[in-house]
Amino acid sequence: MRNKLLALALLSISATIQAETVFVSLEKDNALAIVDPIEGKLLKTVPIGQRPRGLALSSDNKFLFVATSDDNTIRMLDAETLKELAKLPSGKDPETFALSPNGEKLYVSNEDDSLVTVIDVASKKAIHEIKVGVEPEGITVSPDNQWLISASETTNMVHWIDTKTNAIVENTLVDPRPRAVNFTADSQQLWVTSEMSGTVMVLDAKTKQPIKTIKLEVDGVTFDKIQPVGVVIDKERKRAYVALGPANRVAVINAQTYQLEKTLLVGQRVWNLAFSPDQKRLYTTNGTSNDMSIIDLESQTVTKSVGVGSYPWGVAVKP
Amino acid sequence: MHPINLFIIVLVLLQGWTVADAKPKPKATAPEKPPAVKPVAPAKQIINIAYLSQEQTVPAALSNLDPFIQNKGLLGSELAISDNTTTGQFTGQSFVLSKFIVPVDGDVEAIFNNDIAGKFQLVVSLLPAESLNKLANSAGGKAILWFDAATSDDSLRAEQCRFNVLHLLPSRAMRADALAQYMMKKRWTKWFLVVGTAPEDKLFADAIKRAAKRFGSTIVAEKIWEHTYDARRTAQSDVAVFSRVDEYDVLVVSDEQGLFGEYLDYRTESPRPVIGTQGLIATAWHRTHEQWGATQIQNRFKEQAGRWMEEQDYAAYLAVRAIGEAATRTKSNELTAIKDYILSPAFALQGYKGNPLSFRPWDGQMRQPVLLAAPRSLVAVAPIEGFLHPKTELDTLGVDEPETTCRMNVTP
Numbered sequence: 229m230r231n232k233l234l235a236l237a238l239l240s241i242s243a244t245i246q247a248e249t250v251f252v253s254l255e256k257d258n259a260l261a262i263v264d265p266i267e268g269k270l271l272k273t274v275p276i277g278q279r280p281r282g283l284a285l286s287s288d289n290k291f292l293f294v295a296t297s298d299d300n301t302i303r304m305l306d307a308e309t310l311k312e313l314a315k316l317p318s319g320k321d322p323e324t325f326a327l328s329p330n331g332e333k334l335y336v337s338n339e340d341d342s343l344v345t346v347i348d349v350a351s352k353k354a355i356h357e358i359k360v361g362v363e364p365e366g367i368t369v370s371p372d373n374q375w376l377i378s379a380s381e382t383t384n385m386v387h388w389i390d391t392k393t394n395a396i397v398e399n400t401l402v403d404p405r406p407r408a409v410n411f412t413a414d415s416q417q418l419w420v421t422s423e424m425s426g427t428v429m430v431l432d433a434k435t436k437q438p439i440k441t442i443k444l445e446v447d448g449v450t451f452d453k454i455q456p457v458g459v460v461i462d463k464e465r466k467r468a469y470v471a472l473g474p475a476n477r478v479a480v481i482n483a484q485t486y487q488l489e490k491t492l493l494v495g496q497r498v499w500n501l502a503f504s505p506d507q508k509r510l511y512t513t514n515g516t517s518n519d520m521s522i523i524d525l526e527s528q529t530v531t532k533s534v535g536v537g538s539y540p541w542g543v544a545v546k547p
Numbered sequence: 548m549h550p551i552n553l554f555i556i557v558l559v560l561l562q563g564w565t566v567a568d569a570k571p572k573p574k575a576t577a578p579e580k581p582p583a584v585k586p587v588a589p590a591k592q593i594i595n596i597a598y599l600s601q602e603q604t605v606p607a608a609l610s611n612l613d614p615f616i617q618n619k620g621l622l623g624s625e626l627a628i629s630d631n632t633t634t635g636q637f638t639g640q641s642f643v644l645s646k647f648i649v650p651v652d653g654d655v656e657a658i659f660n661n662d663i664a665g666k667f668q669l670v671v672s673l674l675p676a677e678s679l680n681k682l683a684n685s686a687g688g689k690a691i692l693w694f695d696a697a698t699s700d701d702s703l704r705a706e707q708c709r710f711n712v713l714h715l716l717p718s719r720a721m722r723a724d725a726l727a728q729y730m731m732k733k734r735w736t737k738w739f740l741v742v743g744t745a746p747e748d749k750l751f752a753d754a755i756k757r758a759a760k761r762f763g764s765t766i767v768a769e770k771i772w773e774h775t776y777d778a779r780r781t782a783q784s785d786v787a788v789f790s791r792v793d794e795y796d797v798l799v800v801s802d803e804q805g806l807f808g809e810y811l812d813y814r815t816e817s818p819r820p821v822i823g824t825q826g827l828i829a830t831a832w833h834r835t836h837e838q839w840g841a842t843q844i845q846n847r848f849k850e851q852a853g854r855w856m857e858e859q860d861y862a863a864y865l866a867v868r869a870i871g872e873a874a875t876r877t878k879s880n881e882l883t884a885i886k887d888y889i890l891s892p893a894f895a896l897q898g899y900k901g902n903p904l905s906f907r908p909w910d911g912q913m914r915q916p917v918l919l920a921a922p923r924s925l926v927a928v929a930p931i932e933g934f935l936h937p938k939t940e941l942d943t944l945g946v947d948e949p950e951t952t953c954r955m956n957v958t959p
Contacts, residue, residue: 424903
């Protein structure tokens with residue numbers, strides 16, 4: 229018994245010591261930055277393809293997917309060796325995409341064609357196209373794999389697509405220019421950021437209607453600089469974090485009361501966010517200051533910024 | 548000849564659309580269970596918009612490089628109709644654009660009275676200032692909300708303003724302020740102002756003088772370009788002589804028709820940049836613009852039109868999109884509901900320029916960033932960083948609320 233406990237303790241120590249890896253896509257460098265966030269160091273930069281933006285890891289952390297927009301493809305890499313395994317037929321100019329939780333499907337927003345392309349990862353084939361509103365951008369799949377969500381920037385709508393039938397079941401009108409969409413871990417709520425109105429809407433996954441619209445405000449920053457983009461919600465739904473774009477801040481929202489608790493000053497034009505696997509830290513990509521910020525979530529302070537390269541866009545974290 | 552008999556192009560574009568599952572499904576006999584999935588489309592609501600313009604005679608061109616584009620604005624409004632229609636598929640609304648393009652020698656007033664007055668409440672106008680104001684002020688015109696996608700006249704946004712006219716393009720004052728902010732940032736504070744002989748050139752020069760005063764610059768010299776020689780042949784010697792004035796930092800040119808401005812750059816006595824209506828220009832839209840999702844609309848427009856999007860296309864696009872946004876949010880096709888929403892603080896239009904766009908309630912001007920563009924490079928976007936405003940930095944451009952002479956809210 230004691231030995232077992234000791235072994236557990238040792239295991240947990242080694243787990244905390246083992247550094248995680250942060251991948252950041254660099255839109256203007258055509259490269260991927262590899263960062264050790266514990267040391268706060270850029271380890272290396274590897275060439276990846278033309279204009280890399282969206283970035284995601286498979287849930288088993290074995291594969292890394294990178295949308296190289298100007299190559300009109302999504303590259304599938306071995307997450308360990310970064311060796312390219314395949315080029316997926318994403319359609320034109322892929323920017324954002326989402327993986328199904330089981331890793332079987334990859335859904336891509338095709339902005340110019342008002343389409344979502346469904347790719348079967350195993351066969352590496354595009355198997356379906358779904359007609360959505362004008363300029364689809366934000367895309368996500370609910371953790372229970374029931375809903376595929378596509379947000380259309382110009383149509384100002386969130387489309388609820390049944391993952392079994394690939395058919396739109398419901399459309400929710402949201403605030404102007406929706407950018408990012410993300411579910412809570414229990415798949416009960418969908419959070420939607422709207423860039424032009426400076427708001428985050430929380431939608432109920434059952435009724436598909438808004439429960440709350442949170443207006444984001446920062447003292448000393450005019451309303452039109454507050455342009456929310458990336459949003460993440462922690463596993464317990466205690467807090468949500470929203471990247472505020474040119475306001476250069478991350479908003480900390482109490483996800484139970486929907487109150488804006490504070491804002492944290494990060495780099496310029498903060499785009500996207502990702503938690504560390506233990507959700508103790510938050511990583512941000514700062515588009516125009518060419519760095520990422522590391523936020524310690526216990527103390528809610530920005531502990532470090534790491535220079536990564538030109539136009540950091542997407543971020544993914546491998547344990 | 549009867550003016551009415553003239554050749555009129557009236558096209559009605561009815562975007563066909565279908566919605567999957569729109570038909571109600573046959574009901575089962577036991578009605579206690581509501582359907583699991585709500586029907587997607589409610590009853591169809593039609594939003595009618597008129598597009599009114601008059602063709603122009605092809606002006607004398609300084610060079611034959613850029614072909615003259617007839618009917619600028621039309622393709623912009625059509626693109627917006629197709630965007631609105633996509634949204635409409637999901638909301639049960641249908642947007643119909645009826646186009647009235649009056650030939651050069653046609654009678655705009657007669658066509659307006661016959662075909663638009665009493666029949667439409669929302670009109671996108673590509674008319675020049677004088678005819679727009681006349682129609683907006685007429686008995687039939689007062690019952691219409693006008694979207695001006697063509698003029699930049701400050702007077703239409705000031706003493707000549709109308710309660711029922713919204714302006715999509717930046718005013719001359721906004722453009723001049725945008726240029727002035729950039730010049731201040733570069734510390735180019737001594738300006739040599741060169742003005743053409745057209746009345747519009749004087750208006751833009753007035754806006755430049757206002758901006759100089761506002762931002763603390765000095766106009767060290769001002770000259771009128773008289774067109775007394777053929778610039779094509781003699782620009783080299785003439786411009787050098789013409790530009791021999793007191794020490795200045797930048798030459799500001801006012802030549803809205805483009806009759807001589809292009810010949811100033813590289814030919815002045817002193818090596819100074821040219822800015823204004825040529826050289827570095829202030830514009831609502833430009834082909835070099837690709838930030839904030841602009842690439843997407845540039846691509847969509849080019850695919851449809853086969854050319855770059857012009858300012859008037861952008862303005863007409865915004866006009867129809869503003870109507871679409873208001874109709875979707877209010878679920879209405881009524882003039883009052885649409886106008887109230889457009890002028891409310893909730894209205895925020897995506898215009899691919901980084902800021903939400905809205906209308907200034909005091910003069911109906913759309914507040915928007917102004918692009919500062921060289922022919923092949925986007926140089927800056929005004930408001931320039933550092934020019935601050937308590938409400939929105941966009942209001943550092945043009946006429947702000949305390950200075951307005953417009954009494955737009957007073958219904959005549």
